[in-house]
Amino acid sequence: MDLEGKIMVIHADRLTLGRNVHIGKDAYFNCRGGVTIGDHTIISRRVTIYSYDHNFKKPSCLPFDENAVNKPVNIGRYVWIGMGVTIAPGTKIGDGAVLGLSAVVSGDIPENAIIVSPQMRIVGYRDKDHTNQLVDKAKFYKYPSQD
Helix, strand or coil: CEECCCCEEECHHHEEECCCCEECCCCEEECCCCEEECCCCEECCCCEEECEEECCCCCCCECCCCCEEECCEEECCCCEECCCCEECCCCEECCCCEECCCCEECCEECCCCEECCCCCCCCCCCCHHHHHHHHHCCCECCCCCCC
Protein backbone atom coordinates (compact mmCIF):
# COMPACT_ATOMS: atom_id res chain seq x y z
CA MET A 1 0.00 0.00 0.00
CA ASP A 2 1.20 3.49 -0.86
CA LEU A 3 -0.17 6.46 1.10
CA GLU A 4 0.20 9.97 -0.32
CA GLY A 5 -0.46 11.66 3.04
CA LYS A 6 -2.76 11.53 6.04
CA ILE A 7 -5.96 9.54 5.67
CA MET A 8 -8.74 8.67 8.14
CA VAL A 9 -9.88 5.05 8.44
CA ILE A 10 -12.66 4.19 10.87
CA HIS A 11 -12.97 0.45 11.71
CA ALA A 12 -9.65 -0.31 10.01
CA ASP A 13 -10.00 -3.97 11.04
CA ARG A 14 -12.78 -4.25 8.43
CA LEU A 15 -10.63 -2.87 5.57
CA THR A 16 -9.08 -5.40 3.17
CA LEU A 17 -6.45 -4.10 0.74
CA GLY A 18 -5.04 -5.86 -2.30
CA ARG A 19 -1.48 -5.49 -3.59
CA ASN A 20 -0.13 -2.22 -4.95
CA VAL A 21 -3.01 -0.01 -3.76
CA HIS A 22 -2.41 3.77 -3.74
CA ILE A 23 -4.51 6.05 -1.52
CA GLY A 24 -4.28 9.84 -1.83
CA LYS A 25 -4.18 12.28 1.06
CA ASP A 26 -7.28 13.36 2.96
CA ALA A 27 -9.18 10.17 2.09
CA TYR A 28 -11.90 9.16 4.56
CA PHE A 29 -13.02 5.54 4.81
CA ASN A 30 -15.67 4.36 7.27
CA CYS A 31 -15.32 0.59 7.04
CA ARG A 32 -17.93 -0.36 9.64
CA GLY A 33 -19.77 -2.57 7.12
CA GLY A 34 -16.59 -3.80 5.43
CA VAL A 35 -14.50 -2.35 2.58
CA THR A 36 -12.47 -4.43 0.13
CA ILE A 37 -10.10 -2.79 -2.38
CA GLY A 38 -8.57 -4.93 -5.15
CA ASP A 39 -5.03 -5.12 -6.48
CA HIS A 40 -3.47 -2.22 -8.41
CA THR A 41 -6.24 0.24 -7.57
CA ILE A 42 -5.46 3.96 -7.43
CA ILE A 43 -7.55 6.17 -5.16
CA SER A 44 -6.97 9.90 -5.50
CA ARG A 45 -7.20 12.64 -2.88
CA ARG A 46 -10.27 13.43 -0.76
CA VAL A 47 -12.13 10.22 -1.62
CA THR A 48 -14.89 9.22 0.82
CA ILE A 49 -16.12 5.66 1.30
CA TYR A 50 -18.99 4.67 3.62
CA SER A 51 -19.93 1.04 4.20
CA TYR A 52 -22.89 1.56 6.49
CA ASP A 53 -25.93 3.76 6.66
CA HIS A 54 -28.24 5.05 9.36
CA ASN A 55 -31.66 3.53 9.85
CA PHE A 56 -33.86 6.26 8.37
CA LYS A 57 -36.65 4.39 6.57
CA LYS A 58 -38.60 3.41 9.70
CA PRO A 59 -36.52 4.79 12.57
CA SER A 60 -37.55 5.02 16.20
CA CYS A 61 -36.68 8.77 16.13
CA LEU A 62 -35.85 11.41 13.51
CA PRO A 63 -33.94 11.98 11.33
CA PHE A 64 -32.52 8.51 12.12
CA ASP A 65 -32.02 6.25 15.12
CA GLU A 66 -28.99 4.59 16.72
CA ASN A 67 -29.18 1.47 14.56
CA ALA A 68 -26.59 1.11 11.80
CA VAL A 69 -27.27 -0.78 8.59
CA ASN A 70 -24.03 -2.38 7.37
CA LYS A 71 -23.57 -2.43 3.59
CA PRO A 72 -20.14 -3.63 2.41
CA VAL A 73 -18.26 -1.80 -0.36
CA ASN A 74 -16.31 -3.90 -2.85
CA ILE A 75 -13.86 -2.22 -5.22
CA GLY A 76 -12.36 -4.40 -7.96
CA ARG A 77 -8.85 -4.62 -9.35
CA TYR A 78 -7.06 -1.91 -11.34
CA VAL A 79 -9.79 0.65 -10.63
CA TRP A 80 -9.03 4.36 -10.84
CA ILE A 81 -11.00 6.54 -8.43
CA GLY A 82 -10.65 10.27 -9.13
CA MET A 83 -10.30 13.13 -6.68
CA GLY A 84 -13.29 13.93 -4.49
CA VAL A 85 -15.29 10.81 -5.36
CA THR A 86 -17.87 9.62 -2.81
CA ILE A 87 -18.74 5.93 -2.69
CA ALA A 88 -22.05 5.07 -1.02
CA PRO A 89 -22.73 2.07 1.22
CA GLY A 90 -23.34 -1.20 -0.63
CA THR A 91 -21.51 -0.16 -3.81
CA LYS A 92 -19.76 -2.79 -5.96
CA ILE A 93 -17.21 -1.48 -8.47
CA GLY A 94 -16.09 -3.86 -11.21
CA ASP A 95 -12.51 -4.43 -12.33
CA GLY A 96 -11.02 -1.67 -14.47
CA ALA A 97 -13.72 0.93 -13.78
CA VAL A 98 -12.88 4.64 -13.77
CA LEU A 99 -14.75 7.02 -11.45
CA GLY A 100 -14.39 10.63 -12.59
CA LEU A 101 -13.71 13.73 -10.54
CA SER A 102 -16.23 14.27 -7.72
CA ALA A 103 -18.57 11.51 -8.88
CA VAL A 104 -21.03 10.16 -6.35
CA VAL A 105 -21.52 6.44 -6.96
CA SER A 106 -23.80 3.75 -5.62
CA GLY A 107 -25.07 0.35 -6.66
CA ASP A 108 -23.27 -1.93 -9.09
CA ILE A 109 -20.68 -0.35 -11.39
CA PRO A 110 -19.83 -2.71 -14.29
CA GLU A 111 -16.29 -3.74 -15.23
CA ASN A 112 -14.44 -1.10 -17.28
CA ALA A 113 -17.27 1.45 -16.91
CA ILE A 114 -16.34 5.14 -16.90
CA ILE A 115 -18.54 7.04 -14.45
CA VAL A 116 -19.15 10.76 -14.03
CA SER A 117 -21.72 12.32 -11.73
CA PRO A 118 -25.25 12.26 -13.07
CA GLN A 119 -27.77 14.99 -12.50
CA MET A 120 -29.50 15.01 -9.15
CA ARG A 121 -32.51 12.71 -8.99
CA ILE A 122 -35.01 11.59 -6.36
CA VAL A 123 -34.59 7.87 -5.66
CA GLY A 124 -37.41 7.33 -3.18
CA TYR A 125 -39.39 8.74 -0.29
CA ARG A 126 -39.70 8.07 3.42
CA ASP A 127 -42.98 6.75 4.81
CA LYS A 128 -44.82 10.06 5.37
CA ASP A 129 -47.25 8.72 7.99
CA HIS A 130 -44.44 7.17 10.04
CA THR A 131 -42.40 10.38 9.83
CA ASN A 132 -45.36 12.48 10.95
CA GLN A 133 -45.95 10.15 13.91
CA LEU A 134 -42.36 10.59 15.06
CA VAL A 135 -42.56 14.38 14.66
CA ASP A 136 -45.79 14.45 16.68
CA LYS A 137 -44.07 12.45 19.46
CA ALA A 138 -40.92 14.66 19.30
CA LYS A 139 -38.74 11.62 18.65
CA PHE A 140 -35.46 13.14 17.42
CA TYR A 141 -32.00 11.61 17.46
CA LYS A 142 -29.46 13.14 19.87
CA TYR A 143 -25.92 12.87 18.56
CA PRO A 144 -23.55 11.38 21.19
CA SER A 145 -21.36 13.97 22.84
CA GLN A 146 -17.77 14.13 21.62
CA ASP A 147 -16.51 15.32 25.04
